[in-house]
Amino acid sequence: MDLILADRWKSAMLAIAAAGLGLGLALRFAGPSGWAEIVWIAGVIPVLLALLWEILRSLWRGEFGLDIVAALSMSAALVFGETLAAAVVALMYSGGTFLENFAEGRARREMSALLARVPRTATRHRDGTLEEVALDDILPGDLLLIRQGDVAPVDGVLASDHALLDKSALTGESMPVRLARGEDVLSGSSNSGDAFDLHVHRRAADSTYAGIVRLVEAAQASKAPMTRLADRYSLLFLVVTVALAVAAWWFTGDPIRAVAVLVVATPCPLILAVPVALVAGISRAAHFGVLIKGAKPLEALAQIHTLVLDKTGTLTDGRPQIVEIERVGVLSEEEILYFAAALEQASKHPMAQAIVAAAHTRGTSLPVPGDVIETAGDGLSGTVDGRHVVVGGKDFVRRMVGAPAKDVSTHALGSVLVSVAVDGVLAGDIVMADALREGTPQMIANLRRLGISRIVMATGDRRAVAEKVTDGLGLDAVRADLTPDQKVLLVLTERKHGPVMMVGDGVNDAPALAAADIGVAMGARGAAASAEAADVVILVDHLNRLLPGMEVAQRARGIALQSVVVGIGLSILGMIVAAFGYLTPVQGALLQELIDVAVILNALRALRIKPAV
Template sequence: MEKSASDRFKTAILILAVGGLAGGLALYAAGRDDIARLVWFAGVVPALAALVVEIARSIGRGEVGLDIVAALSMSAALAFGETLAAAVVAVMYSGGTFLESFAEGRARREMHDLLSRVPRMATRYRGGALEDVPLDEIQPGDRLLIRQGDVVPVDGTLASETAFLDTSALTGESLPQRLSQGSEAMSGATNAGEAFDMTAARRAAESTYAGIVRLVEEAQRSKAPMSRLADRWSLGFLAVTLVIALGAWWATGDPIRAVAVLVVATPCPLILAVPVALVAGLSRAAHFGVLIKGAGPLETMARIRTLILDKTGTLTDGRPQIVTIDADDGLGEAELLRLAASLDQASKHPVAQAIVAAARERGLALEVPLQVVERAGEGVIGQVAGRAVIVGGHGFVAGEVAGPVAGEGAGKSRGALPDAAAGAVVVAVAVDGRMAGHLVMSDPLREGVGAMLDGLRRGGIERILLATGDRADVAERVTEGLGLDGLRAGLSPDQKVLLVLSEHKHGPVMMVGDGVNDAPALAAADVGVAMGARGAAASAEAADVVLLVDRIERLGAGMTIARAARRIALESVVAGIGLSVLGMIAAAFGYLTPVQGALLQEAIDVAVILNALRALRIRPE
């Protein structure tokens, strides 16, 4: 990823500081003390100037950070002729800010335009012909052609008899919806059936998908920036430093003792240990398929108290699976599935593809279908190994083989519609002119969800909620036994944002989702987590964390790593600051010169960095 101007500037400051220290040491060793001091001075000035500018900006924002201690130590060392000590401090400080910048910039990009799946053009009827036009030119009332696989460009109404739309990225509903003439088609949905016509109802800028884009942008703008962990210690440490330094100067009348105290007090254990531990945590998390976009999100992950989960594609797999097969006694389950899957090879419908995948998983030998006719949103008719096969909705198939719905009023007789759980889809199969059975399909929970949620609770998560655009009965049935603290169903994208904001009163909030409809809530949460393997690009852009593999249990691993990395950072900070305070006391009593204090501080830095690097060996359960 290309470096920003800020990153390049910090890199240049570090190079100048290191070059000044190394060049001055070389000249000092050659006996050119006077020139060495000038070189050290020259290496310190850029770092000090940049530091003063940053302090002024921070004070303008009402913030007071540890930068003040570093500026005081460098300024005092230069003022009293301790240029070598100042050069050492400049290298330590510029190195720390460089590492911190690297941590914050890791894998983080601004959400560019959320248009990775949005069409740039649309196909419009004009004067008896078709023309491709930019989205901005579409006006209400225009008649549009939506081909198979196209994303609906604007909100509108269906002009054709039927259409089959995959709205999972917008509503969270995993199964495609069948629309009839006059129904509303939302922008951002994908045509999962045959081509259809629609009449535009709104301009592109006023449509559903554009509204979701605006929600993401607004949520990101309203999200307060994450404070650096080190700055939370700044005021106390600054006060202790000034008391010891000024006390030593007042008691002895020797300003060099104050300089030595300030040099030892340079807060590099804070400045260095925190970003090193967190960067190590970022690397470790990436090893387990959890991409965390910076040290700030990783630190916040360790403090999460409320977890909000989407259902479809997050808690569930997002792909329909066969639950039961209700076959004719004379046919058998395997043969019914084999014939249905053989015919469904000719269809791109998600349910058809799920049936084909299920048959192949069971090792069934599929035939090549012939004379295939697909009725968009209803079913498929064709020949399989010389047998007439029909696969589709129960009403469609029953109507094709017998006119009225087979089994109607017949209770559980042959051909009757089987009982199905809420949210399940029933696919009927007819063979040689008679109803042969049904395939009951649903979108089940991912494997290991229950164990993962139990582990998160043990790790400190106090509230776990479900937020879904799906129906309440479906959500309740799917999540039964998970012990959730709350369930909110039928939510629109803006309602999910409101839920996230309302949960802030319980502590830091994490939102996990995978669809475009989840993107605004991911951006509004303290930490947003996207299922990046198959999820929408919008959610991955808006999120702070992306699960690179399609396995929800990796969230538990990421949380464990975040907590351990933060704990290691805090251990390094406490140990380093403790040693620094002891060094400050020694300097105050005259046992350390400024240069010796700087070297002692370097030794402390090495110790805390080595401790911080333990984060590279974190092993989540």
């Protein structure tokens, strides 16, 4: 609501300034009359009062900006009767603040998406029946029914014989995990198998998922906002401006020269051109599938030297893929995939869907399976083309057909075997893993070229799997077995090397994304919570889109810096000319408008940035 009110207030100030200047000019051209001066004053006063209020608020917060120069020029112009010059400055200033406010946007929104993932109600066992209860009514000791596809609303202990849980949103582990009776179930985990009972261990407010929400909120609150780019030069510029104005008045005795100096000094090129360049950069980055949530994140993105990467869904694809098909019997690889995929159509398991997708990718037409029986967490059996097929975990399938146990020690870490048997005979094994994204080594090299000097991987996965996946990538460090709060701590620790950018896609990454100087979320398939917490969202499922986003940010910031230098340089030159009496206040205001046009045209070059990567 505050942001909406701010937008409306700045729009109103711009409208008042524009109306005052326009109406006053119309009255002046209509003939000699004192009404033009009155209208100009009426248009300037509201803008000046609003400006003075903002200056007082900024000084109270310990901030110091170039707005003071604008206030001095408008005030001096009114005091010494240069009302037209004051009206022009008021329009320039109100237009600049309006554009800057537009550039900022709404970079932060409430974490409603994060909370929405957990159901507001749960199914509880009570006296032999089931009842729907509100989340806040769940107490330790209650017994809940978690149906297939449900998200565990609270932390608890598994009260059924087994359960198959997708914990990727919490730990980054891409493969569903099978739990046995008595093992812990974390809130935020999705049930990928059959329904199970959960013995409640903690209230909802004290559970893991609620803790992640609090981490995000705390991290966002602790991140200090960046100051405007132009304001960094404000103190020196103000000293030079006041010194020239006082000197011009002191040595000539003409206060109008001081007014002319102040009017020319009004830093509208900086107020206008800088946000224009940054907004243009934001628009250009969006063209390459990178959504940057405002001017401040773009400026920060251009200065990052340390990168923290999540593994699952970021460096890796985040979905199980077929790595290899190992034949055991007489069936070919295509036949093994055909029978497995046909039967797996009856399952919602992520690996089952990956096998079906792989068959479709190869153009295989799959028949409808019959007599399907699914053993939750183990596998399926059924008929395909009149033949009996069993697909599932290696131990389950071998037990069903009486085959010897499989030694998996020779397979890559992090891989999973899906065994296939046809007509009671073991046909082969489908090796599945969460594969590294294609082109990752080249992407890492390009990140180095763009100025990233330190790259660290942070994951909740096992260390052995993390090190295997990143082998040969040349990362500076690998941190594994991390909880969400440990990821936040890692980001804060890495700040000793400079500003930190964190890239992730899961709910477990959201706190670290919020804590980093720049948080980047994979928005195509990532959790909504991470997209909300992040400063930058990659809109397509390709991490290499980060490269053009960074290059656009760097070049847009460079153009903005050019605008600062050119704007200040031309303003100082105009101030000197005004101090010697060669510019009246109105002429100075018009000159400043010409300077505005020059630096804004330069800033718009950011719309034509063509990244090299």
